[in-house]
Amino acid sequence: EAGVTQFPSHSVIEKGQTVTLRCDPISGHDNLYWYRRVMGKEIKFLLHFVKESKQDESGMPNNRFLAERTGGTYSTLKVQPAELEDSGVYFCASSQWDDRALYNSPLHFGNGTRLTVT
Amino acid sequence: AQSVAQPEDQVNVAEGNPLTVKCTYSVSGNPYLFWYVQYPNRGLQFLLKYITGDNLVKGSYGFEAEFNKSQTSFHLKKPSALVSDSALYFCAVRALPPGGKLIFGQGTELSVKP
Numbered sequence: 391e392a393g394v395t396q397f398p399s400h401s402v403i404e405k406g407q408t409v410t411l412r413c414d415p416i417s418g419h420d421n422l423y424w425y426r427r428v429m430g431k432e433i434k435f436l437l438h439f440v441k442e443s444k445q446d447e448s449g450m451p452n453n454r455f456l457a458e459r460t461g462g463t464y465s466t467l468k469v470q471p472a473e474l475e476d477s478g479v480y481f482c483a484s485s486q487w488d489d490r491a492l493y494n495s496p497l498h499f500g501n502g503t504r505l506t507v508t
Numbered sequence: 509a510q511s512v513a514q515p516e517d518q519v520n521v522a523e524g525n526p527l528t529v530k531c532t533y534s535v536s537g538n539p540y541l542f543w544y545v546q547y548p549n550r551g552l553q554f555l556l557k558y559i560t561g562d563n564l565v566k567g568s569y570g571f572e573a574e575f576n577k578s579q580t581s582f583h584l585k586k587p588s589a590l591v592s593d594s595a596l597y598f599c600a601v602r603a604l605p606p607g608g609k610l611i612f613g614q615g616t617e618l619s620v621k622p
Binding site for chain 2: 393394421423425427430431432433434435438446449481483496497498499500501502
């Protein structure tokens with residue numbers, strides 16, 4: 391099966407510009423997560439979709455970040471306007487929905503998008 | 509609040525020697541613990557998990573991890589390191605419901621030299 395795919399793999403933008411990251415989860419995976427890693431720091435949770443609904447967006451840093459998941463398939467994460475501190479690697483992950491296995495099932499990660507804001 | 513700590517930014521090991529990558533956790537209730545590995549320019553790959561049962565968990569690529577409840581630790585181990593094991597390793601704990609998001613440590617860079 392195809393894995394989680396993210397694009398672009400790299401993005402370099404200037405402060406104040408807009409960037410949109412895309413994630414295609416594994417087909418059939420209802421859970422979709424966004425994470426971010428700033429250089430040398432821990433991987434931080436941003437938000438979680440179940441199908442098209444936002445289950446948990448407690449990790450979104452501010453209202454410059456907007457995540458959507460159209461029709462419960464792919465997801466986009468838009469940063470507008472970008473700031474220097476938004477630089478980092480943005481990971482997307484997906485997993486199946488199963489009440490019994492929610493806490494057992496590992497997440498499947500994409501290769502990430504490296505965002506550099508200059 | 510739930511958290512994970514990886515006290516070592518970097519671990520250096522000679523090929524063929526045993527390796528240990530340390531992880532401690534803080535949770536309310538029973539922990540659901542995971543190890544992931546990230547190779548350069550790749551996403552995170554699942555290595556192993558502890559949910560319940562035996563304290564010694566076996567995973568991919570010959571790795572294993574030992575759950576120690578009294579020390580709140582979940583150290584990753586391998587009896588004989590390979591150069592190809594060089595990568596970034598992340599320990600994670602599953603958060604309380606709803607959602608089941610993973611909470612990660614800051615990562616440990618493992619370097620295995622020939």
